[in-house]
Amino acid sequence: MIRALRTCFIALACIAFSAVLAANIWAIAGVPGQGALPQLLSENMSRSGVEHPVTAVLLNFRSYDTLLEIGVLVIAGIAGISMSKTTSLEDPELRTSDPLLYALQRWFIPLMLVLAGYLLWAGADRPGGAFQAGAVLAATGVLMRLGGIPMDFLRPGLLLRLGLMLGFSVFLLAAVVSVIGGDAFLAYPPDMAKPLILVVESVLTLSIAMVLLALFVSAPVNDAEDPEEGDPS
Amino acid sequence: MTLSLLYAMAGAALCGIGLFGLLRLSHLLRRLLAFNIMGSGVFLIMVGLPQHQSGPDPVPQALVLTGIVVAIAATALAVVLIRRYYHQSGMTSLEGESGSREGGPL
């Protein structure tokens, strides 16, 4: 009874929350836009080194966001592999010998690799880019993994950690290069912007795929654990 | 009323649904779903509201891309934690804790 009442109360509160939010959106939408930002963006596009505005925002204008965001992804990856304490991340349970899956693999994996490459390449002037390509690459990895293709590079050894860090470190180096020239952090020299962004995007693709894949396969766990502090065990 | 505004309103509704799920559900995976749904609602508002006023705007689109990646990172980490938690305690919710009645996240 109390539980039902509580549910009712929370439901009412959430409906009220939605209503207030919607009213607020309506009120804000009634005021003509203040933003000069899209215009400012298109004026500066020529200096960004890429043609696609979203990529320009992500990897040039607001690249600090993206740098930290890759940091968040790497943190999740680190925390994920710290949970799985086996020497190998292989989980025999995952291997399936489904003929359908096998057929899927034969046709899909090459297709998905091509798709990932295309998305990465397209990012400069069309929709697409490192994240989408990385996600597709990771999905390919998951598919391969479900099919039981051995993936030794996913052992939590040095190689995996290098892979996790590769994209992030290259991005970080690209960010700090400009400082040596006496410029601000993350300021690409204008004539170098395009190649730098391209390099950063390609390694990011690999790293994003690696992190997501590591998180996917690190979920199986074993029982090793720390005792709590002060626990005599 | 434009298309963008319609979707921003849908985002407000999704926020409410997601919030309810986060507060009321107990199964951890369901709460994770609720978090993702609420996140989608926020992203819809983030893009829909400015686009209602001044047409397609790449800045919030880029922000939402960042937000999606942060959300998948958080979700994946949460799944790893939840699985390990289940592995060690056999439980899929935070409730049933001795000495603490409330299962809410707060």
Added chain:
Amino acid sequence: MIEWLLDGLLVLALLATAAGALFSRDLFRAVVVFIAFGLLMAVVWVRLQAPDIALAEAAIGAGLTGVLLLDAVRHLGNGRQKALRKTRDPSERGSGQS
């Protein structure tokens, strides 16, 4: 007019799948509905002229999150099955419980 109708339907489907993902009794089905929600979101992003987000949502939101969660559901089992699993296979969780 017909366009508005389609968008309205899309919004309704979005809300319905969101509610379905949260309140469906079976956890496996909930995750499947959530993947459908992700795909609908991708369509919404296309409607909002944000193809980048649409691609990311389809690949990350629906694809990877979906696989991740499906895998987790397979391991955790449904809330209802938990007790059954526990009695049937006590060795599975090893010493973690003691």
Added chain:
Amino acid sequence: MTLWLMAGLLFTPLAWAVLTLLTDFVWGRRVTWVGILVQVFVSLGLWLTIAQNGGFYYDLGGWGAPLGIELRVDGLAVTFVLLTAAVASACGLHAGVYIDRHKPWHRYFWPLFWFLWSGLNAVWLGGDLFNLYVGLELISLSAVGLVALGGNANALRASVRYLLAALLGSLAYLLGVALIYGQFGTLSIAGVVAWLDNHSAPAGPGLALALMITGLALKTALFPLHRWLPPAHGIAKSPVSALLSALVVKASFYIAARLWLAFGESLGSLAAAQMVGLLGGAAVVWGSWLACKQAQLKQVVAYSSVAQIGYLFLLFPLTYSVSESISLQAQQGITLQVISHALAKAAMFLAAGNLILSVGSSRVDALAGVSRFLPFSLFSFGLAGVSLMSLPPSGGFAAKWLLLQASLGSGQWWWALVLLAGGLLSAAYLFRVYRASFAENPETDRFFHPSKSLEIIPMVLALMALGLEFVSEQVLSVMALPFAEEGAP
């Protein structure tokens, strides 16, 4: 020079996160020592530079505010950068000895530690609403990772709960950011302030501000949204608890305070300000009361954090529609409270960790008889307690004194009662710990003396918390420095 310092400040923690991921625990520790040295040097250099020349805006990537991201490098920000350098290096040095090097998963402590540090710096300096969101997530995820590191079921439960609370808080904040962007078309805090100065109050009510502050209050564990904090802070390893209590909760509070001081006057309301203050007062009383009833030593310290966080939220009523000088007094009091609590609480958690290590149990009553062994850590614990109880001379006392003056000066005498009650209650729960340790228990014979380096670190922090009173003038004068280039870009 400033350029190099800034780049060093942003680059070092991220680079060291990369380096330490590639090494094992012992090498990671050595690498970390070098990194701590660099980071302390850079933070100190930046602080001195700002103290001489005043603050400035730093355009990342060379792009100005509305288009790019700007960092707001002012006296307050660099003071917190310096505080972070002090507390984090203490925790890092302590952790290097305290944490068991033989467990293979402990090597991941170092990269998470460095990512946490970089996130903190990003938040102190952030001037862009969305960038602050990413910084917050950086902090939350690494903090959750640190809590869960190698944990058992209870630690995992605490960390899952912490993660869910942190994610909900971030979403609420992000929702507020979305509304702000829709309304003002910019993400820069300075840009929004400039807009508000030139226009009358906007049509939409302060829902955006309310959402952001609610989300941040959840992440700061303001009563009644505090329930996730004690399990997480209580169960983490002591150096991690120290980091979480001293710095991580302050990061979200810092953003809330910055937002309130920037937008509060035009978007806030008297009722909201009093309401937040009331919750803060309730947190002081309720947190202290629960701290008195905890059986576990670290839970006492964790609930004491809930109480001490309550004081911070008195900033909201004490700066809303009061005279300039009183508002400044309140801001200074809160700043001192943040600094002194960070130092004292870090000292206390580290000392508590040492005590637990010594007696081999985490219960308060297990401390019975340890005073016979004259543990150095008990002394550090006591000194840190002096600051928490806000007895003179300590940073805590200086902070409460300023707050008392501000509350009486603005005619809001009821906050003075909260300050008094909080001081008495904190004395109650701290004396409970002392009494337990001075209780006679002839059976206690097992006592392990931790290594000297473990014992000295909390002592240094506790002395810093006490000494804050004597340098508070200098600290506050740097904090109040005007910008070298006035006005928003």
